[in-house]
Amino acid sequence: MAQDYAAPYFEGIEQGELRAQRCTACGNAQLHPRRRCAECGSKELTYFTTNGQGTLYTFATIYRSAPSAFIDQVPYTLGVVTLEDDVRMLTRIVGAEDADLHCDMPVHLTMSSFGEGPTLPCFTPATLASDGGSLDE
Numbered sequence: 001m002a003q004d005y006a007a008p009y010f011e012g013i014e015q016g017e018l019r020a021q022r023c024t025a026c027g028n029a030q031l032h033p034r035r036r037c038a039e040c041g042s043k044e045l046t047y048f049t050t051n052g053q054g055t056l057y058t059f060a061t062i063y064r065s066a067p068s069a070f071i072d073q074v075p076y077t078l079g080v081v082t083l084e085d086d087v088r089m090l091t092r093i094v095g096a097e098d099a100d101l102h103c104d105m106p107v108h109l110t111m112s113s114f115g116e117g118p119t120l121p122c123f124t125p126a127t128l129a130s131d132g133g134s135l136d137e
Ligand SMILES: [Zn+2]
Pocket: 023, 024, 025, 026, 027, 028, 037, 038, 039, 040, 041, 042
Protein backbone atom coordinates (compact mmCIF):
# COMPACT_ATOMS: atom_id res chain seq x y z
CA MET A 1 0.00 0.00 0.00
CA ALA A 2 1.27 3.45 -0.89
CA GLN A 3 2.50 5.77 1.81
CA ASP A 4 0.14 8.66 2.56
CA TYR A 5 2.57 11.24 1.25
CA ALA A 6 2.72 9.38 -2.08
CA ALA A 7 -1.03 8.86 -2.51
CA PRO A 8 -1.53 11.88 -4.85
CA TYR A 9 1.21 10.49 -7.10
CA PHE A 10 -0.54 7.12 -7.48
CA GLU A 11 -3.98 8.74 -7.84
CA GLY A 12 -2.48 10.74 -10.69
CA ILE A 13 -1.23 7.57 -12.39
CA GLU A 14 -4.76 6.13 -12.22
CA GLN A 15 -6.01 9.28 -13.94
CA GLY A 16 -3.29 9.29 -16.59
CA GLU A 17 -1.41 12.14 -14.96
CA LEU A 18 2.18 12.40 -13.79
CA ARG A 19 2.27 14.41 -10.57
CA ALA A 20 5.42 15.80 -9.00
CA GLN A 21 6.07 17.52 -5.69
CA ARG A 22 7.13 21.11 -5.18
CA CYS A 23 8.62 22.35 -1.92
CA THR A 24 6.89 25.46 -0.66
CA ALA A 25 9.95 26.34 1.43
CA CYS A 26 12.61 26.41 -1.31
CA GLY A 27 10.73 25.85 -4.58
CA ASN A 28 12.49 22.58 -5.45
CA ALA A 29 10.48 20.21 -7.67
CA GLN A 30 11.01 16.45 -7.30
CA LEU A 31 9.99 13.04 -8.60
CA HIS A 32 9.34 10.37 -7.31
CA PRO A 33 7.41 11.24 -4.18
CA ARG A 34 9.37 11.70 -1.00
CA ARG A 35 8.37 12.51 2.57
CA ARG A 36 10.78 15.47 2.62
CA CYS A 37 12.30 17.88 0.14
CA ALA A 38 15.54 16.44 -1.24
CA GLU A 39 17.10 19.92 -1.28
CA CYS A 40 16.21 21.50 2.07
CA GLY A 41 14.55 18.71 4.09
CA SER A 42 11.25 20.55 4.52
CA LYS A 43 8.05 18.51 4.82
CA GLU A 44 6.05 21.35 3.22
CA LEU A 45 5.47 19.68 -0.14
CA THR A 46 2.56 20.19 -2.52
CA TYR A 47 1.70 18.27 -5.66
CA PHE A 48 1.33 19.63 -9.18
CA THR A 49 0.48 17.86 -12.42
CA THR A 50 3.31 17.90 -14.94
CA ASN A 51 2.45 18.65 -18.54
CA GLY A 52 4.07 15.34 -19.56
CA GLN A 53 6.42 17.01 -22.04
CA GLY A 54 10.17 16.71 -21.82
CA THR A 55 13.42 15.80 -23.49
CA LEU A 56 15.43 12.61 -23.39
CA TYR A 57 18.54 13.33 -21.32
CA THR A 58 20.13 9.90 -21.74
CA PHE A 59 19.09 6.28 -22.33
CA ALA A 60 20.33 2.69 -22.38
CA THR A 61 18.80 -0.50 -23.70
CA ILE A 62 18.92 -3.54 -21.45
CA TYR A 63 19.65 -6.75 -23.38
CA ARG A 64 20.61 -9.14 -20.55
CA SER A 65 21.24 -9.47 -16.83
CA ALA A 66 17.95 -7.76 -16.05
CA PRO A 67 16.40 -8.19 -12.60
CA SER A 68 14.30 -11.37 -12.59
CA ALA A 69 11.04 -9.39 -12.62
CA PHE A 70 12.01 -7.92 -15.99
CA ILE A 71 13.88 -10.83 -17.60
CA ASP A 72 10.99 -11.68 -19.92
CA GLN A 73 10.87 -8.09 -21.16
CA VAL A 74 14.41 -7.74 -22.56
CA PRO A 75 15.38 -5.91 -24.58
CA TYR A 76 13.87 -2.76 -23.08
CA THR A 77 15.04 0.81 -22.86
CA LEU A 78 15.51 2.91 -19.74
CA GLY A 79 15.89 6.64 -20.06
CA VAL A 80 16.31 9.74 -17.97
CA VAL A 81 13.78 12.36 -19.02
CA THR A 82 14.00 16.04 -18.15
CA LEU A 83 10.47 17.36 -17.92
CA GLU A 84 9.53 20.91 -18.86
CA ASP A 85 8.33 21.17 -15.27
CA ASP A 86 11.91 21.14 -14.02
CA VAL A 87 12.04 17.57 -12.75
CA ARG A 88 14.06 14.66 -14.04
CA MET A 89 13.03 11.02 -13.79
CA LEU A 90 14.29 7.55 -14.60
CA THR A 91 11.65 5.86 -16.72
CA ARG A 92 10.95 3.35 -19.44
CA ILE A 93 11.17 4.58 -23.05
CA VAL A 94 8.53 2.83 -25.15
CA GLY A 95 7.30 2.77 -28.71
CA ALA A 96 10.67 3.30 -30.34
CA GLU A 97 13.71 1.35 -31.44
CA ASP A 98 17.21 2.24 -30.26
CA ALA A 99 18.05 3.67 -33.66
CA ASP A 100 15.14 6.12 -33.38
CA LEU A 101 16.39 7.58 -30.10
CA HIS A 102 18.88 10.34 -29.48
CA CYS A 103 19.69 12.59 -26.56
CA ASP A 104 17.75 15.87 -26.31
CA MET A 105 14.90 14.58 -28.47
CA PRO A 106 11.41 15.62 -27.39
CA VAL A 107 9.43 12.94 -25.58
CA HIS A 108 6.06 12.85 -23.91
CA LEU A 109 4.27 10.92 -21.22
CA THR A 110 2.40 7.72 -22.00
CA MET A 111 0.98 5.26 -19.50
CA SER A 112 1.99 1.65 -20.13
CA SER A 113 1.74 -1.69 -18.41
CA PHE A 114 4.02 -4.66 -18.82
CA GLY A 115 2.70 -8.18 -18.49
CA GLU A 116 0.72 -8.46 -15.27
CA GLY A 117 2.39 -5.39 -13.79
CA PRO A 118 0.83 -2.09 -12.79
CA THR A 119 0.36 0.93 -15.03
CA LEU A 120 3.56 2.97 -15.12
CA PRO A 121 4.42 6.44 -16.36
CA CYS A 122 6.63 5.94 -19.42
CA PHE A 123 7.81 8.19 -22.21
CA THR A 124 7.79 7.91 -25.97
CA PRO A 125 9.28 10.11 -28.69
CA ALA A 126 6.99 13.06 -29.38
CA THR A 127 7.33 12.49 -33.10
CA LEU A 128 5.82 9.02 -32.89
CA ALA A 129 2.21 8.11 -32.29
CA SER A 130 1.56 6.85 -28.80
CA ASP A 131 -1.53 5.19 -27.57
CA GLY A 132 -0.02 3.69 -24.42
CA GLY A 133 -1.57 0.40 -23.52
CA SER A 134 0.10 -2.92 -23.14
CA LEU A 135 3.42 -3.61 -24.77
CA ASP A 136 3.08 -7.36 -24.86
CA GLU A 137 4.52 -8.53 -28.14
ZN1 LIG B 1 12.89 22.48 -0.16
